[in-house]
Amino acid sequence: MAQSVQVTTSPSYEVRIGEGILSQAEQVTSSYSGVAILTDENVAPLYLQGLGLPAEAETIVVPAGESSKSFEVLEKVLERLARQRLDREACLVALGGGVIGDLAGLTASLYKRGINFVQCPTTLLAQVDASVGGKTAVNLPSGKNLAGTFQQPAAVLADVATLASLPAHEFESGLGEVLKTAILSGPEALSSLETDAPGLLARDSQALSRQIEACVSFKAHIVAQDPREAGPRKCLNLGHTFGHGIEHIAGFGVIPHGIAVAAGIGLALEHAATIGVLEEPDLVERVQQLSAALELPGSLAELEARYHLSIAREDLVESMRADKKNRGDKIHLVLPVRAGEMKLDVILG
Numbered sequence: 175m176a177q178s179v180q181v182t183t184s185p186s187y188e189v190r191i192g193e194g195i196l197s198q199a200e201q202v203t204s205s206y207s208g209v210a211i212l213t214d215e216n217v218a219p220l221y222l223q224g225l226g227l228p229a230e231a232e233t234i235v236v237p238a239g240e241s242s243k244s245f246e247v248l249e250k251v252l253e254r255l256a257r258q259r260l261d262r263e264a265c266l267v268a269l270g271g272g273v274i275g276d277l278a279g280l281t282a283s284l285y286k287r288g289i290n291f292v293q294c295p296t297t298l299l300a301q302v303d304a305s306v307g308g309k310t311a312v313n314l315p316s317g318k319n320l321a322g323t324f325q326q327p328a329a330v331l332a333d334v335a336t337l338a339s340l341p342a343h344e345f346e347s348g349l350g351e352v353l354k355t356a357i358l359s360g361p362e363a364l365s366s367l368e369t370d371a372p373g374l375l376a377r378d379s380q381a382l383s384r385q386i387e388a389c390v391s392f393k394a395h396i397v398a399q400d401p402r403e404a405g406p407r408k409c410l411n412l413g414h415t416f417g418h419g420i421e422h423i424a425g426f427g428v429i430p431h432g433i434a435v436a437a438g439i440g441l442a443l444e445h446a447a448t449i450g451v452l453e454e455p456d457l458v459e460r461v462q463q464l465s466a467a468l469e470l471p472g473s474l475a476e477l478e479a480r481y482h483l484s485i486a487r488e489d490l491v492e493s494m495r496a497d498k499k500n501r502g503d504k505i506h507l508v509l510p511v512r513a514g515e516m517k518l519d520v521i522l523g
């Protein structure tokens with residue numbers, strides 16, 4: 175049974191979550207004048223056929239990984255759509271992880287000044303986070319995600335069956351975002367995640383569907399209030415400023431994003447306790463136990479031990495200064511007050 179979450183942005187769209195729902199792509203895209211599929215070389219052999227789209231649909235396969243979020247690849251994809259003479263009523267289907275979703279979203283927002291696109295996320299990170307909320311981007315030599323738009327998809331089909339083939343480190347990366355969302359959502363979400371932790375590690379489809387639905391519902395609620403991240407949406411950056419600093423020091427790609435975020439959440443809790451922002455001291459212990467149950471590093475020390483790294487605090491602060499969410503030279507943090515309540519724009523210093 176598929177679950178459904180409505181994201182009430184403008185335009186509003188449905189996120190369907192469940193096992194085997196990739197095949198609904200045909201029905202979801204049937205009203206468009208033409209369909210193209212963007213995917214990567216790892217995902218194409220596994221799931222392209224499962225979409226059940228007509229053989230004449232243009233299929234564009236790009237190299238797997240972050241390097242495809244570039245202007246060079248974007249131009250090639252746009253050119254392929256143009257050569258197919260797709261018109262403004264056509265639809266682009268994104269089949270893959272967050273890289274494909276971000277690239278497809280930007281392509282769809284630029285081609286003929288905007289066509290529809292449907293997200294079919296196949297990583298846990300993309301199912302719980304990247305496919306919802308309408309942020310699109312490519313990278314610039316100066317940094318990640320520096321060129322992008324806001325473009326909401328027409329629909330999202332999150333098929334949990336695709337997660338069976340996900341490499342372990344990619345799966346763990348998604349779990350970091352699941353942990354983050356439970357802390358943002360509040361005590362009930364934390365309890366539910368505590369119960370589901372063993373099922374998630376076993377990639378049980380019911381536990382996965384439940385937790386993906388919880389993450390999508392929370393994100394849908396936040397982005398509907400604040401589609402362009404002017405206020406409340408900033409809470410989604412919990413653990414991210416520390417996490418980006420860690421990723422930067424280790425060298426991008428060495429530590430999966432969500433794992434750096436998990437350690438970043440540990441640092442955010444520690445800092446919130448130190449400066450007196452945290453009003454629920456038990457949350458530190460609870461999140462550490464939950465991180466352990468999800469096999470995520472609950473602190474910087476655990477991450478250092480896991481990756482045989484040593485990260486000096488001064489170096490971490492220095493690399494956090496480069497985070498694009500900062501304003502000027504000041505480091506802006508999201509810190510927990512208690513489960514379900516965050517303090518935004520706390521300046522580190």
Ligand SMILES: NC(=O)c1ccc[n+]([C@@H]2O[C@H](COP(=O)([O-])OP(=O)(O)OC[C@H]3O[C@@H](n4cnc5c(N)ncnc54)[C@H](O)[C@@H]3O)[C@@H](O)[C@H]2O)c1
Nearest residue numbers: 216238239271272273274296297299300304309336339340
């Ligand atoms: N738009 C947003 O709101 C948002 C939010 C978070 C992250 N992001 C972006 O998402 C990207 C990271 O996404 P990601 O972690 O999904 O990485 P990814 O898209 O690079 O996918 C990770 C790897 O898994 C492979 N893969 C994907 N699905 C698979 C499957 N089912 N089975 C086997 N292999 C599979 C891919 O080929 C790739 O090698 C980053 O570029 C980040 O900036 C965007």
